[in-house]
Amino acid sequence: MVEITGVLPHSRAARAGVEVGDILLEINSHKINDVLDYRFRLADEVVVLKLHRGPDIIEVKIKKDTYDDIGLEFGTPLMDKKHRCENGCIFCFIDQNPKGMRETIYFKDDDSRLAFLHGNYITLTNLHDEDIDRIIEMHISPVNVSVHTTNPELRVKMMKNKRAGEVLSYLDRLAEAGTVLRGQIVLCRGINDGEELERSMRDLSKYYPKMDSVSVVPAGLTGHRDGLYHLEPFTAEECADVIRQVERFNEEFGERMFFASDEFYISSGTPLPSDEHYGEYTQIENGVGLLTSFEHEFDFMLSTLDEDECKVNRKVSVGTGEASYKFICKLVDKLKEKCPGLDCKVHMVKNNFFGGQVTVSGLLTGKDIAEQLHGRELGDVLYLPRTTLRAEGDLFLCGMSAEELEDKLGVKIEFTEIDGAEFCEKLIGLC
Numbered sequence: 001m002v003e004i005t006g007v008l009p010h011s012r013a014a015r016a017g018v019e020v021g022d023i024l025l026e027i028n029s030h031k032i033n034d035v036l037d038y039r040f041r042l043a044d045e046v047v048v049l050k051l052h053r054g055p056d057i058i059e060v061k062i063k064k065d066t067y068d069d070i071g072l073e074f075g076t077p078l079m080d081k082k083h084r085c086e087n088g089c090i091f092c093f094i095d096q097n098p099k100g101m102r103e104t105i106y107f108k109d110d111d112s113r114l115a116f117l118h119g120n121y122i123t124l125t126n127l128h129d130e131d132i133d134r135i136i137e138m139h140i141s142p143v144n145v146s147v148h149t150t151n152p153e154l155r156v157k158m159m160k161n162k163r164a165g166e167v168l169s170y171l172d173r174l175a176e177a178g179t180v181l182r183g184q185i186v187l188c189r190g191i192n193d194g195e196e197l198e199r200s201m202r203d204l205s206k207y208y209p210k211m212d213s214v215s216v217v218p219a220g221l222t223g224h225r226d227g228l229y230h231l232e233p234f235t236a237e238e239c240a241d242v243i244r245q246v247e248r249f250n251e252e253f254g255e256r257m258f259f260a261s262d263e264f265y266i267s268s269g270t271p272l273p274s275d276e277h278y279g280e281y282t283q284i285e286n287g288v289g290l291l292t293s294f295e296h297e298f299d300f301m302l303s304t305l306d307e308d309e310c311k312v313n314r315k316v317s318v319g320t321g322e323a324s325y326k327f328i329c330k331l332v333d334k335l336k337e338k339c340p341g342l343d344c345k346v347h348m349v350k351n352n353f354f355g356g357q358v359t360v361s362g363l364l365t366g367k368d369i370a371e372q373l374h375g376r377e378l379g380d381v382l383y384l385p386r387t388t389l390r391a392e393g394d395l396f397l398c399g400m401s402a403e404e405l406e407d408k409l410g411v412k413i414e415f416t417e418i419d420g421a422e423f424c425e426k427l428i429g430l431c
Contacts, residue, residue, distance in 0.1 A: 001025045001052065002032060004072050011071020016049075016060040018072065023052035040138045043067065063102045086125055088160030089148075090229035091188050091219035098224050098353065101397065119285055121146040121184050123159065124167040132170050135179065142180035144169065147214070149185070149192040150203035158191065173253045175210040183214035184286055187242065190233050197242075201258055208257050214245055216288040217261040223355020233357045239268035259288045263360075266291075266323050287360075290418065291327055297420030298331050302338060305428075312428045315343040315379035317411075319369055321361035322348055331420075332427070339428055347373055353398055362387035367399030370408040375411040380413045383426060387416040 004022045007014050010236050012186050017294050027041035028048055042046070047070070049060050062070055121144040135143065142366050145377025149155050174181060182203055192200070197216070204214055221233055234242065243260045250256045256279065265272050275296045278289035320328045325348040332344050351358045353365040362385060369384070388396055393415075395401055416423050425431045 002034070002038075002074055004051075005075050006073030008073070012062050012068070013049075013060075013062055013072050015072040016062050016070075016087065018049065018051065018060060019053065021053070023055070024049060024072070025052055026050040032079075035074075035077065035107065036138065036140075036267075036359065038079060038133070040156060042070065073310075086161055087123055089186075089222075090158055090160070090191070091186055091231060093220050093222070095228055096220075096222040096224050096354075096356075100224075100310035117401070119144060123161075123164070124170050125161045125163050125243075127160065127167065127170065132173050135174065136177040141178070142182050142212075143174055144182045145184070147183045147185055147200065147327070149196055150200045151192075152322065153198060153214060154192060154196060158188070158385035160162035175207045179210065182282060183211055183215060184283075185216045186219050187216055187234075188219045189234050189238065191231075193242065197245065201246070201253075205249075205253050205255075205257060208253075208255060212257070213282040214258045215261055215283040215288045216242065216258060216264075217286055217288075217320070218242075218263050218267075221357045223358075225356070234267065236268045239264045240270055243270055259283050261287045262289070262291050263287060263323065266327075291324065294418065294420040294423070295327075298424050299334075299420070301421035301424040304336060305338060305424075309428065309430065310339045311341065312339050313341040314427075314429055316381045316383065316427060317345045317347060317376075317378040318351050318383045318427075319347050319364070319373060321364055322350060322359035324361050331423070335424060335427060343379065344427055345377060345379070347376060347378075349373065356383060361385045363397065364388045366396035366402075366405045367398040369396075370400070370405055373409055378409060380412065382409065382411045382413050383416050383423075384413060386417055389415065 001023050003147055004018065004020060004024055007018050007020055022128075024038075025047070026032060027038070028044060029050075030041050032038050032041065043066055045064060045066055047062050048065070049062065051058050051060065083284060099173075123146045147168075150168060152168060154163060155164040155168065171181065185197065185200060187197065200357065204211055206373055218234055218239070219231060221231055225231070240326070242264050246258045246260045250258055256277070259278070262272070264270070272292050273289070275292055278284070278292060281289050281293055284293060318328060318332065325346065329346045332346050336342050336344060342421070349364050349365060349369050351365075351368060352371075353368050354363055364384075367387070371387075373382070386393070389402070390397070396405070402413055402415075414426065416426055422431065
């Protein structure tokens with residue numbers, strides 16, 4: 001049951017007499033505990049809401065089209081508190097954050113509702129049989145699972161959760177019910193790589209095509225691992241070995257189910273695969289094919305620019321992380337060749353804030369950007385990836401605002417989405 005905190009004026013709920021402060025108990029005799037219950041039960045064309053109002057229990061009946069909203073608002077998007085992660089993963093990035101950041105940054109969630117609503121990955125350790133029943137009943141799909149290893153004992157060791165091994169059986173139930181599954185393996189050097197990775201790929205391939213893809217990504221290691229499980233980064237040659245192992249398995253299996261992340265390609269100097277390699281890019285949120293997709297979009301936009309659009313006279317700059325620096329330089333050079341009037345400098349920013357092996361652009365902070373680009377030639381506009389900002393779009397991870405960074409650098413700052421076409425257009429001033 002959840003409290004109704006708002007009723008939109010003139011909505012179906014308002015016309016039916018629902019009031020702010022009413023407690024929603026049931027819809028069509030089904031208990032409502034969170035947003036998944038609410039959205040699923042609301043899909044009926046006739047809904048009967050059981051409400052607790054003061055000392056009374058009342059019912060209101062609302063007729064509607066199948067997917068129409070009825071105009072109710074609740075205290076949180078989930079209509080419930082976020083579920084905190086119950087694991088102690090040896091590679092957890094949250095544990096490697098520096099001290100003194102915003103409190104919310106240290107919150108570890110492992111919430112299946114967020115996975116279904118926003119594509120987050122879950123470990124299954126927060127779920128029980130009744131949760132799997134609900135997923136199946138509601139036809140929720142895809143379900144994104146952080147597998148890491150299919151060795152039950154090793155999974156318990158890596159995640160420090162005694163249920164970590166036994167909950168792998170949920171994959172069987174979900175696959176048998178027809179649920180689309182997508183997997184993720186965070187690879188730790190000397191732990192779940194080599195023969196253990198081979199075992200995991202072999203075990204997970206049995207779920208194909210219900211599990212349609214699995215990403216293999218290296219554990220992110222910051223410079224703040226004091227007191228944590230000792231992990232070493234993969235060498236360049238080991239990164240190349242991982243790519244070869246994954247592709248060899250795919251070839252023997254006969255399907256491209258497993259994908260090494262872009263980080264393995266960049267770290268090893270291995271050329272990025274083609275656009276066709278990634279199919280529908282089902283693992284792009286895990287950094288799989290992100291650069292290839294970006295370049296494909298960029299090149300397409302570049303090919304469509306007409307003579308007038310190429311007549312630009314601009315002086316701008318781009319800030320990027322170490323991992324993508326050479327890649328961004330290559331794209332900018334192609335654009336400058338077609339648009340000779342474009343003066344664009346690409347500046348690499350090292351991630352001193354997180355330290356360690358963190359080189360991705362999305363984790364750059366305003367503090368590092370300000371310190372390293374101060375006094376540099378930035379032109380009229382400095383372009384930064386929007387992924388450097390938190391979801392609300394106002395602050396960097398260090399707590400600095402975009403406006404503060406503009407003041408420190410004395411330049412206008414604009415943010416670009418992870419979209420190669422938009423990036424191309426923005427640099428020449430088309431958007």
